Amino acid sequence: MADVKLVTYPRASLFVLLASLTIAFGVWRWAVTVLAPANAETVLAGKRPIGNNSDLYPRWLGAREVFLRGADPYSSEITREIQIGFYGRPLNPSDPSDPIAQESFVYPIYVVFLMAPTVSMPFRTVEEIVRWLLLGAIALSVPLWMFAVGFRPHRLIVLSSMLLAGSSYPAVEEYFQQNLAAIVLLFLAAAAASAVHHRLALSGFLLALSTSKPDTTGLIVLWFLLWALAKWKERGRLIWSFAGTLLVLECASEAISPHWISHFLAAVWKYPTYGTDPSVLGALFPRWLALLATAALVLWFLMVCWKWRQSPANSKCFGWAIAWAGVVTLTVIPKLAAYNQLLLIPVLLILVGQMNGSAFLRRMLARAAFACQGWQWLTAVLLATGSFVVPWDRLRTVALIPLYTLLALPLLALLAVIASTCRCPPSATRDLSR
Numbered sequence: 001m002a003d004v005k006l007v008t009y010p011r012a013s014l015f016v017l018l019a020s021l022t023i024a025f026g027v028w029r030w031a032v033t034v035l036a037p038a039n040a041e042t043v044l045a046g047k048r049p050i051g052n053n054s055d056l057y058p059r060w061l062g063a064r065e066v067f068l069r070g071a072d073p074y075s076s077e078i079t080r081e082i083q084i085g086f087y088g089r090p091l092n093p094s095d096p097s098d099p100i101a102q103e104s105f106v107y108p109i110y111v112v113f114l115m116a117p118t119v120s121m122p123f124r125t126v127e128e129i130v131r132w133l134l135l136g137a138i139a140l141s142v143p144l145w146m147f148a149v150g151f152r153p154h155r156l157i158v159l160s161s162m163l164l165a166g167s168s169y170p171a172v173e174e175y176f177q178q179n180l181a182a183i184v185l186l187f188l189a190a191a192a193a194s195a196v197h198h199r200l201a202l203s204g205f206l207l208a209l210s211t212s213k214p215d216t217t218g219l220i221v222l223w224f225l226l227w228a229l230a231k232w233k234e235r236g237r238l239i240w241s242f243a244g245t246l247l248v249l250e251c252a253s254e255a256i257s258p259h260w261i262s263h264f265l266a267a268v269w270k271y272p273t274y275g276t277d278p279s280v281l282g283a284l285f286p287r288w289l290a291l292l293a294t295a296a297l298v299l300w301f302l303m304v305c306w307k308w309r310q311s312p313a314n315s316k317c318f319g320w321a322i323a324w325a326g327v328v329t330l331t332v333i334p335k336l337a338a339y340n341q342l343l344l345i346p347v348l349l350i351l352v353g354q355m356n357g358s359a360f361l362r363r364m365l366a367r368a369a370f371a372c373q374g375w376q377w378l379t380a381v382l383l384a385t386g387s388f389v390v391p392w393d394r395l396r397t398v399a400l401i402p403l404y405t406l407l408a409l410p411l412l413a414l415l416a417v418i419a420s421t422c423r424c425p426p427s428a429t430r431d432l433s434r
Contacts, residue, residue: 027380031176057103139165187209284407327414
């Protein structure tokens with residue numbers, strides 16, 4: 001892959017690092033002193049049930065019940081126990097004021113192997129440990145994605161980027177909710193870096209682990225599999241490793257919870273009846289138009305993958321295909337949770353090369369995407385600064401201002417990716433940034 005190198009000077013890199021430290025401090029002060037109290041007040045005012053409110057809890061409880069009691073984590077009994085921990089009490093289906101989300105165990109069961117070391121520990125301890133592991137995973141994924149997409153900045157810029165990723169709103173949400181998105185996306189980043197480094201067996205192994213959250217990682221995994229199939233003799237090790245790892249996970253899962261696949265599929269089938277989020281397209285357009293746009297986007301993505309399937313792992317096409325998978329996933333997945341926007345890390349790294357490009361539309365769309373992210377950082381820092389002098393009860397009404405661009409960011413990133421690649425010929429496997 002033709003490396004994207006930033007022309008930087010020591011003083012400029014040091015300035016970027018200091019700016020990143022300022023943003024990190026501002027974002028986390030805003031999150032702790034402004035956003036969290038405002039959210040708590042909203043929940044209390046709405047008389048919603050309050051428990052630990054941790055996305056980690058269903059996975060941890062499910063793992064504990066599987067390993068210590070041999071229970072089925074998809075059962076209604078375990079769902080009830082999860083609700084008691086998450087909400088503080090079981091949900092009452094006949095009460096219209098109760099939350100719709102059931103918070104059941106809707107993961108492939110082999111996610112319990114990730115949680116296995118924690119099942120004998122108190123959940124509060126596990127929660128605190130995992131908070132910091134998730135932030136560490138987000139930071140560590142940045143240099144891995146940089147290597148995978150050919151982005152080669154100064155080491156201080158790398159450190160600054162890690163700080164900025166760990167100070168984004170998706171990182172804040174991961175800290176407070178402890179979703180496993182950061183872990184599986186770290187697996188994806190490591191898999192991509194391994195493929196570029198020609199360690200295909202390791203890449204396949206990591207891709208298999210990333211399927212612990214298939215709704216988030218599925219399209220990127222699909223791209224890797226199609227890419228490997230296109231040149232079986234050279235890349236077949238990735239397929240064998242991926243399939244072998246999944247087989248081991250399946251056999252181990254079947255041993256601890258027989259017939260888990262049918263239980264998992266039943267849980268997935270029920271999920272749309274209580275899932276509360278539309279997709280980004282569903283939030284912006286009527287249902288019929290959103291479905292049509294979703295089908296068109298997925299089809300376009302598959303065509304892109306097919307066109308670039310022969311591309312080397314160190315080519316621009318390979319990186320752009322990852323970007324395509326990321327933005328399409330964020331646009332069509334029926335989940336608006338911000339932690340999934342960690343998929344934008346490789347996308348934004350690639351779009352850096354479009355910021356000063358010659359094509360006006362590419363340049364403007366890339367800048368618009370970065371402006372959305374910049375809005376979140378800038379307004380969070382301003383609110384954090386204001387919190388030193390303005391009483392909290394006056395700031396609560398504007399606590400959500402940094403999140404105003406949250407939906408626009410993936411959509412603008414999608415448009416920037418489309419504009420940057422739609423005119424690239426199939427043979428352009430070396431440098432698509434020009």
